[in-house]
Amino acid sequence: MYEKTFWKDNVLLVSGVERLDLNRTFACGQSFRWQRTERGWFGIAFGRGIYAETAEGALRIFPCAKEEVPLWLKYFDLARDYAAIEAQLCADTRLCACVPFASGIRVLNQEPFETLITFILSANNNAGRIAGIVMRLCACAGEPAVMQDGREYRRFPTPEAVAALEPEALRSIGAGYRAPYVKESARMVADGFDLEALRAMPLAEARKALAAFPGVGPKVADCILLFSLGHTDAFPVDVWIGRALKTLFFDGQMPGRQEMERLLHELGPMSGIIQQYVFHYARERKLATKHEKKEGKQ
DNA sequence: ACCCAGGGTGACG
DNA sequence: CGTCACCATGGG
DSSP: OOSEEEEETTEEEEESOTTOOHHHHHTSSSOSOEEEOSSSEEEEETTEEEEEEEETTEEEEESOOGGGHHHHHHHTTTTSOHHHHHHHHHTSHHHHTTHHHHTTOOOOOOOHHHHHHHHHHTTTOOHHHHHHHHHHHHHHHSOEEEOTTSOEEEOOOOHHHHHTSOHHHHHHTTOGGGHHHHHHHHHHHHTTOOGGGGGGSOHHHHHHHHTTSTTOOHHHHHHHHHHHSOOTTOOOOOHHHHHHHHHHTSTTSOOOHHHHHHHHHHHOTTHHHHHHHHHHHHHHHTOOOTTHHHHHHO
16 A cells, blocks of 8 residues: 555656565566666556656656556555555465565556466466567567657557467567467457456456466466456466475475365465465575476375 | 476377 | 376576
């Protein structure tokens, strides 16, 4: 939560966010469209290029038209009480270990189509390479735009533009075997699949609906629901979360389905937000990967 | 050369 | 229902 917002001369200033950590927020693998600048960060979201900086307990966002204020407050999830979430984490000795590594992160509310495509690309891939593929995708299919200071950028392409790309073009930007998944999923959205409708659905129903997209399985579906459709109880399980759960909760063993469900029920309706803390903990700790298959199989 | 990355798909029991 | 090889690509 924040204390106050001030808007003047196309600058939005949000005070009372001392804990907010933009470095962790943008570097924790949820968005692939932010880059460091001299003073802060530059990113592209909702078709707009935007600068974000923190100083003296306040977040500074610009350029921001007055009518865009609610959009950015929502994008940065500024109405949510992260102090209360971190307090909940610290009440659990296992989760409390994550807080020093992840305090200040926020789960962004991104665009559903962009999240669909970028997380199809994320499958069996790594964050640095995903960002490169997304950048090249925007370069070859996104609309060009320019900031007032002259910085040039590309908007994320429309569903129609992605669906119209030749498979060879998607291969050439590094999409690999995911190229047909990207193209066909974009085609489904261009043909009228209403991603926004998933926002109001129960979690299980929304997951089932997303499974209709090629290249979208359980993990990618939960990323889309958590990062762009407001489902704070969606809990993406990737290799890093798996390692963290093993070390923090299950004594080195990969949990079964029932154990996982019991844990998620215990974590409550914000389990997805908590997931981001656990994910960041695993990444910062660089939890080992050596011979994990052999260990997990005993 | 081998292993790994914010996994999904299809085939096989 | 669960398991498993395979998938393109670049970095360590």
